[in-house]
Amino acid sequence: MRVAPKIHLVASGNIGFSLSDVYDCNVWLIDTGDGLAMFDSGAGRDIASIFSEMTTCGLDPADLKYIFLTHGHADHSGGVAPILQHLSHSITLFAGAEAAARMQSHDETRISLDTARRYGVYPDSYRWEGATINHVLTDDAVTHIGNATIRLLETPGHSADHCSYLVTLDGKTALVSGDALFAGGTVFLQDIPDCSVTATLASVRRLAGLSFDIFLPGHGAFALKDGARHAQRAATFANRGLAPPNMGG
Template identity: 30%
Template sequence: MKLTERVYVVGGGSLGYGLSSPYDCNVYAIDSEEGVLLIDAGSGLGEDAILNRLRDDGIMPERVNALVLTHAHSDHAGGARGLKDQLGLLVMASKRTAAIVESGDEAQLGLEQARRDGIYPEQYQFKSCPVDRILREGDIISRGAFRLRVLYVPGHSHDMIALFDDSSQTLFAADTVFSGGKLAIIDTEDFSMKDYRSTIAKLSSLKVERLFAGHGEALLERGGDAVRLAHERFEQEHPPLSIV
């Protein structure tokens, strides 16, 4: 589904666009002359649907040559191995995410608990995946007119990154903030409300027009309102709102 001239959403589950597996996050594709960059990979259960969505949007899957993982949770990173095997793409992630994704350690993934809680089917298995490039705070990923700056944004998970393009005021927010100023509050060992508060304060300093979150619908204008609302709730000591 085309969202802007260069940005498509090609995957999404029950908390998003419903384009692939119910267990998938929103999977975004940035089309450019250098090829297609995916942001997140879904759970791995909607892999064929993601590839078909690309084709439906006129994007041949063989043009996809890179993938950024925002964090290691299974709904975002579980599909990395299958897509890498099929497309031979370059996988990029933070150092912390890479360590988890490459090991496939279910305890670090929180997958054992997630299966017990019924978030994933009992038979679901995370496929470990090699990471080709480690991303650090301030690194730039250039794709056409986009110069995506890597931001370290812990809270929902300790390893999460977001991507921000200053010129278009576009934020690929992963699971930091959503429409209406909602957060993704979960009961896992890698969650930190203290870090989340700092992350929202950090994002509030950006001028955000377009907000592409890991779940829910993208905001194509006034995306900064969502960040502002979340920040105000923290500053006023009000309980944060959650999408889950």
């Protein structure tokens, strides 16, 4: 699904647009002018649907060169290993330090997959693989690829390893928020060991201080204009010491 010039949504599960596997997050693809950059990778159960959607959008999977991860949860990172196995060319992987450590541990408990299975989020048959991250990014690190400038922002709260990305391309700025923020200023707090209300509020305040046009969250609706209003609404709660409404609540 082409959503804006050079920006495509190539996967989205049940908490979204049902383009691909039910467990997939929103997977965003940006044409940098020097290859395609993917933000998150879905759960990995049906990457054929992702490649099919790319083809429908007129994009060649052979042009996929980069994957940026927001965090290690399986619905966002589970597609990395099968994508790497499927494509014959190399992919450069980017992530924040804690997400990289979790990916490289290949340990399902470090991404709370054991807890998610216990709550019935994933079937017992679901398996996740980690991967080696090529570029471990620090907070505020800026990566230049083609015509795109990509800035990593540490935004813990939903999980301790969570990061977002501020992408500037052709005079427009987009926030890829992962699970740090959703449409309507909602967040996603859940019963896992490293989910923090305090950190979530701090991350919301940080995002509300940014200027961006396009809002590309990890699930649900996106915005192509005045995207910052979603962060600003969340901040109206955070600035009073309150958690914003929980997604789906």
